[in-house]
Each structure stands twice: as structure tokens, then as C-alpha cells.
Amino acid sequence: MGGDHGTRVTVPAALEFLEREEEASIILVGLVDSIEQELHRLRASTSDRLSIKSASEVVAMDDQPAQALRGKRNSSMRVAADLVKEQVADACVSAGNTGALMAISRFVLKMLPGIERPAIASFLPTLNGRVCVLDLGANINCTAEHLLQFAVMGTCLVSAVEGVERPKIGLLNIGEEEIKGNDVVKDTAELLRASDLNFHGNVEGTDIYMGSTDVIVCDGFVGNVALKTSEGLAQMLAQYLREEFGRNVFTKFCGMLALPVINHFRKRVDPRRYNGASLLGLRGIVVKSHGAADSYAFGFAIKRAYEEARHGMLTSIGEQMTANQQKAA
Amino acid sequence: MGGDHGTRVTVPAALEFLEREEEASIILVGLVDSIEQELHRLRASTSDRLSIKSASEVVAMDDQPAQALRGKRNSSMRVAADLVKEQVADACVSAGNTGALMAISRFVLKMLPGIERPAIASFLPTLNGRVCVLDLGANINCTAEHLLQFAVMGTCLVSAVEGVERPKIGLLNIGEEEIKGNDVVKDTAELLRASDLNFHGNVEGTDIYMGSTDVIVCDGFVGNVALKTSEGLAQMLAQYLREEFGRNVFTKFCGMLALPVINHFRKRVDPRRYNGASLLGLRGIVVKSHGAADSYAFGFAIKRAYEEARHGMLTSIGEQMTANQQKAA
Numbered sequence: 001m002g003g004d005h006g007t008r009v010t011v012p013a014a015l016e017f018l019e020r021e022e023e024a025s026i027i028l029v030g031l032v033d034s035i036e037q038e039l040h041r042l043r044a045s046t047s048d049r050l051s052i053k054s055a056s057e058v059v060a061m062d063d064q065p066a067q068a069l070r071g072k073r074n075s076s077m078r079v080a081a082d083l084v085k086e087q088v089a090d091a092c093v094s095a096g097n098t099g100a101l102m103a104i105s106r107f108v109l110k111m112l113p114g115i116e117r118p119a120i121a122s123f124l125p126t127l128n129g130r131v132c133v134l135d136l137g138a139n140i141n142c143t144a145e146h147l148l149q150f151a152v153m154g155t156c157l158v159s160a161v162e163g164v165e166r167p168k169i170g171l172l173n174i175g176e177e178e179i180k181g182n183d184v185v186k187d188t189a190e191l192l193r194a195s196d197l198n199f200h201g202n203v204e205g206t207d208i209y210m211g212s213t214d215v216i217v218c219d220g221f222v223g224n225v226a227l228k229t230s231e232g233l234a235q236m237l238a239q240y241l242r243e244e245f246g247r248n249v250f251t252k253f254c255g256m257l258a259l260p261v262i263n264h265f266r267k268r269v270d271p272r273r274y275n276g277a278s279l280l281g282l283r284g285i286v287v288k289s290h291g292a293a294d295s296y297a298f299g300f301a302i303k304r305a306y307e308e309a310r311h312g313m314l315t316s317i318g319e320q321m322t323a324n325q326q327k328a329a
Numbered sequence: 330m331g332g333d334h335g336t337r338v339t340v341p342a343a344l345e346f347l348e349r350e351e352e353a354s355i356i357l358v359g360l361v362d363s364i365e366q367e368l369h370r371l372r373a374s375t376s377d378r379l380s381i382k383s384a385s386e387v388v389a390m391d392d393q394p395a396q397a398l399r400g401k402r403n404s405s406m407r408v409a410a411d412l413v414k415e416q417v418a419d420a421c422v423s424a425g426n427t428g429a430l431m432a433i434s435r436f437v438l439k440m441l442p443g444i445e446r447p448a449i450a451s452f453l454p455t456l457n458g459r460v461c462v463l464d465l466g467a468n469i470n471c472t473a474e475h476l477l478q479f480a481v482m483g484t485c486l487v488s489a490v491e492g493v494e495r496p497k498i499g500l501l502n503i504g505e506e507e508i509k510g511n512d513v514v515k516d517t518a519e520l521l522r523a524s525d526l527n528f529h530g531n532v533e534g535t536d537i538y539m540g541s542t543d544v545i546v547c548d549g550f551v552g553n554v555a556l557k558t559s560e561g562l563a564q565m566l567a568q569y570l571r572e573e574f575g576r577n578v579f580t581k582f583c584g585m586l587a588l589p590v591i592n593h594f595r596k597r598v599d600p601r602r603y604n605g606a607s608l609l610g611l612r613g614i615v616v617k618s619h620g621a622a623d624s625y626a627f628g629f630a631i632k633r634a635y636e637e638a639r640h641g642m643l644t645s646i647g648e649q650m651t652a653n654q655q656k657a658a
Binding site: 125126127137140141172174175182204205206207208209210218220221222224225226227228229230231232233234235236237239240241244245247251254255257258260261262264265268269 | 568
């Protein structure tokens with residue numbers, strides 16, 4: 001129930017989702033008054049598919065993870081994670097503080113066997129579809145084994161969400177002739193080649209958006225920089241376009257005429273359609289929505305969690321890990 | 330004289346540059362026949378400002394750096410670097426193989442005192458101007474001291490080329506709450522704070538294009554991924570725009586009307602205007618043009634080299650290194 005806009009975003013998104021997905025049901029976790037008020041505003045009420053679970057505390061966007069974990073034992077994040085642990089819920093979605101969500105989820109749900117580190121995975125648009133990139137910031141110093149585990153998790157996520165049978169995996173590297181990546185990247189390539197996964201080989205930054213592979217694996221520092229750099233570039237280009245079309249009466253006229261085309265373009269690259277970062281490696285499905293998401297964007301995060309659960313992503317990660325370990329042994 | 334298009338690009342670019350910059354003079358280094366043929370085609374000839382220096386070998390785009398360095402002692406790269414070393418030329422510009430250019434330049438020119446590693450620096454457009462980012466791929470594993478040296482070099486490059494007196498430096502980091510960067514980044518921040526430089530603080534990938542600082546420092550792996558990711562995203566967006574405007578008769582008509590606006594936009598973000606990566610840290614000025622550059626783009630690489638030389642960038646790096654060392658002592 002977190003995020004910058006709270007129930008004003010999460011409750012309408014939940015209602016819309018239930019309308020679209022007739023087999024889904026949702027538990028709204030948070031301050032009961034606030035949730036009921038929002039339901040009332042939207043002329044909606046609880047039902048056999050929509051219930052409320054009270055959580056009396058709120059994790060603030062600037063709370064330290066440790067503080068959120070130990071100091072707020074009745075936060076909506078904690079209660080939601082508990083529901084997943086107790087198998088009352090199949091997945092948890094939050095727009096709150098990433099660090100706190102990660103700490104609480106890890107503490108409550110624990111890691112899947114064979115996975116040492118959780119990773120943050122998200123999808124980005126490409127020339128021919130979309131690509132899953134991980135890790136996007138949970139882990140800074142990764143070993144080759146960690147990166148291999150990320151590849152397993154990315155494979156299972158893409159299989160679950162996209163229905164791709166053997167997703168192609170790329171290992172993010174740099175292309176300068178003399179120095180083909182650092183030792184960790186080289187070792188990871190060897191592990192991937194020896195694994196059961198569909199390893200395509202090294203890819204460069206350009207390949208992310210060219211759609212060369214279905215999954216791209218990197219450490220969290222590099223992944224986070226790639227993601228944020230993309231956000232910055234997109235913002236700059238959008239601003240430039242606005243400036244160009246706003247230059248004078250003639251350009252404004254052109255802009256008006258081109259509006260349907262520009263809008264279609266914007267819809268295609270709308271970041272809201274890619275909202276939802278999966279916290280992978282846990283014994284439960286947890287999806288983090290962007291804090292500033294509106295209800296349209298938050299709906300995509302709910303959808304992600306729903307599909308991960310419906311297609312048994314966790315079981316699939318477990319099986320793939322076992323297959324890899326047997327192959328390595 | 331290298332690159333994908335050879336003298337067909339470099340010779341016209343040199344001629345155009347000499348027309349614009351009346352105090353500049355250029356030595357064309359390479360296969361004499363090929364250069365003369367191109368001059369002939371363009372109805373131009375050598376003069377007191379344009380001469381030819383023969384180099385009988387060509388470094389291929391796929392030559393290994395060591396092979397280019399030891400096996401081709403009369404390559405245009407080697408001869409050009411020698412001219413810089415002998416102070417016959419103030420700078421060297423090449424569109425050839427990056428690895429070979431780096432190896433040859435380093436071998437011939439040696440490093441500046443106090444600089445342990447060369448770095449590759451380039452400019453990118455921002456909301457309010459441009460930003461210098463380094464390293465873009467010369468160094469994968471960097472210490473905090475290396476990153477401090479990159480900051481010194483970036484400062485001097487921006488001062489020389491942009492005329493900014495105390496360029497603001499940002500240290501590329503990630504923004505997740507729990508983990509503010511790895512140890513190297515943390516140590517670098519401390520060194521930068523203690524230095525004589527204008528350290529703005531940590532920045533995120535988004536800040537590259539927001540123009541938050543004049544210089545952004547990072548290791549070569551991260552910098553290369555950020556650069557290549559940007560190239561990929563820009564390519565994808567351009568392709569999407571083409572597709573949207575090419576969808577049907579109506580959208581094509583809109584596209585035609587919006588063409589002047591779109592062209593103005595494209596000019597603003599034209600990567601050719603940012604062509605030219607400076608190889609910094611050497612006792613000489615070396616600029617690497619994109620291999621696929623046309624003569625318009627190659628002209629920007631020549632201009633970069635010219636301005637670095639004209640504004641005494643090398644002396645300025647030397648002075649700044651001494652100032653920092655004195656402050657640290």
C-alpha cells in the first residue's frame with residue numbers, strides 16, 4: 001500500500017485488475033480506514049475476491065531497511081510478506097521503499113535453495129519485443145556463481161511471463177578489442193556455457209534495445225547504471241522533442257498534426273507498461289512497483305506478480321537449479 | 330588514415346577543417362598514393378598548411394594491438410604518434426582500431442607523470458549543454474586513485490575544450506538506499522572531497538543526460554555499458570519513430586509536414602557532432618574518431634584535438650596533478 005500516492009493508486013489498480021482477470025483475487029494490506037475510504041470513493045466494496053488485511057504501520061520512503069524490518073513489525077510490507085509465507089497469498093506487490101521491501105521479504109520468506117543472493121529483474125522494450133535485465137541494483141559485488149544464478153532466475157521469469165520455452169541469455173560485457181571483460185564476466189561465460197541454459201554469448205550495451213536476447217545478465221551496479229542512463233536519455237529526448245515542436249506557430253501546428261503519430265509512439269515506449277521489478281531468489285513472489293506509479297502503471301506490476309504465480313515460476317527456478325547442479329556434478 | 334572509409338573521409342575532413350581554422354595546419358599520414366589520389370579527386374593539393382607524411386603500413390580494424398604495435402612499425406598510427414612525440418605535430422587523430430591506437434600511443438608517447446592509466450573520454454549531449462564522461466572502456470578494474478586521476482583529466486579536458494573554469498565533477502554511482510556504491514566508489518568520493526577539484530558528489534545514470542555536472546567519472550566497464558546502452562536506445566527510438574511515421578498515407582503526410590521539426594531535433598542529437606574520444610593520460614594529444622565516421626563527423630574529432638592542443642590541456646593536467654599531490658602531502 002506504499003508508494004508516493006498510497007491507496008489512491010493501489011486500490012483503483014486492484015479493482016481494475018480484478019475486472020480484467022476473473023480468476024484472480026486480491027487482499028489489500030494496509031491502514032483499514034484509508035483503504036475503506038478509497039473503496040467508498042470508488043463506490044466499490046470488499047467481496048469474495050477482494051478483502052482487506054489490516055496493517056497498522058507504514059514504511060516511509062526514507063526509512064532505513066533495518067529500521068523498517070525491526071522497528072515496524074506491523075507494516076503493510078511485513079504483513080503482506082507474512083501472507084505469502086503462510087501461503088494465504090501467492091504473491092505480494094508493493095510500491096514502497098525498495099530497500100525495506102527487499103530486507104523484509106528476505107527476512108520473512110528466505111532464499112530459494114541454491115540461490116545465494118536475491119536479484120531485481122525488470123523488462124525493457126526492444127526492437128522486436130522486450131528483454132528481461134537483471135540484476136538492477138540489489139547486488140554490487142557479484143561472483144560468477146551469482147551471475148549464473150541470475151541467469152537461471154531470468155530464464156524462469158521470462159518463461160513464466162512471456163511463455164518462451166528456452167529464453168536466450170546474453171551476458172553484458174564491453175566490446176573493446178584488447179580487454180574482453182573482467183575476470184568475473186569471463187568466468188561467468190564459462191559457467192553459462194557448461195550449464196543447461198540457452199546461452200547466446202556476450203552482448204554489449206547496444207544489444208539491450210536491439211533485442212538480441214531474451215535475458216541479459218549483469219551485476220547490480222552495471223544494471224542500475226544502464227537502466228538509469230536509459231531513463232535519463234529518454235527524458236532528455238522527450239524534452240528536446242517538446243522544445244522543437246513548441247518553437248513557433250508553425251512547429252506547433254506540425255506538432256498538432258503529428259499528435260496521433262507521436263501519441264502512438266509514446267504509447268509504445270510508455271515506461272508505465274514496463275512497471276514492476278521482480279525480486280527474484282526468494283521463496284515467494286514479490287514485485288516492486290515504481291514509487292511514483294499511477295494506477296495504470298501499478299496494474300502492470302500486479303499483472304507481473306499474477307503471471308509469475310500462475311505459471312509456477314518458483315517451482316521452475318527450483319527445477320532449473322537442480323538440473324544445473326546435476327549437470328555440474 | 331584508418332577507419333572504415335580511409336582517405337575518402339579523412340582527407341575531405343582535413344581540407345574542410347583547414348578552411349574553417351586559418352591558424353591550423355595538418356599532416357596527412359598514410360599511403361602516399363591513396364592520399365594524393367584523394368587530393369586529386371577533390372582538386373586540392375598540399376600547401377604550407379597541408380603536408381603528407383608517408384606511412385607504408387595499415388593497421389586493420391581486426392588487428393590485435395600487440396600485432397599492430399610490434400608487427401607494423403611503419404603504420405600510419407605509429408608514424409603519427411612519432412610525429413607527436415618529436416613535437417612535429419601537436420596532436421594525432423585516427424579513425425582506426427581503438428586497441429591498436431591505445432597500445433601504440435602508450436608505447437610511443439608514455440604516460441604523464443602521476444597518471445597510472447590512460448582513459449577514454451567523450452562528450453555526450455545533455456538537457457543544457459554537454460557532459461564529458463570517462464572512462465569509456467580503456468580500464469575495467471580501477472582503483473580509487475585511478476578514478477581520481479580520471480577526474481583530474483576530465484577537468485582539464487572540459488576546461489580546454491569548453492572554457493569552463495572549474496568544471497563540476499560527478500562520481501557515477503547507484504541510488505539504491507541500502508547500498509550506496511561499492512568500496513572503490515566510496516573511497517573515490519573521499520579522495521575527490523579532499524582534492525582541489527570541484528566535486529559535486531555522487532550522481533546516478535539519469536544525471537548523465539540531465540546535465541547535473543560537467544564531468545562524470547566511472548570505470549571503463551560501467552562507462553562503456555552506459556555509452557553503448559544509450560546508442561542502442563537511441564537507435565531503437567529512431568526506428569520506432571520511422572515505423573510510426575511510415576504506418577500509412579496519413580502518417581506519412583504528417584511526417585512530411587513535421588520534417589523540418591524532426592530534422593532540427595535530429596541535428597541537435599546527431600551523434601556525429603559528438604564524434605571524437607580523447608585518449609587521456611598520455612604525453613601527447615590523441616583523439617580517436619568513430620571508425621564509421623563520415624567527413625562531417627571526422628571534422629569534429631579534428632576540432633577536439635585542435636582545441637586540446639591550443640588550450641594547453643597537457644600542461645594543465647600536469648599542473649592539476651601537482652596541485653593535488655601537494656594538497657594530499
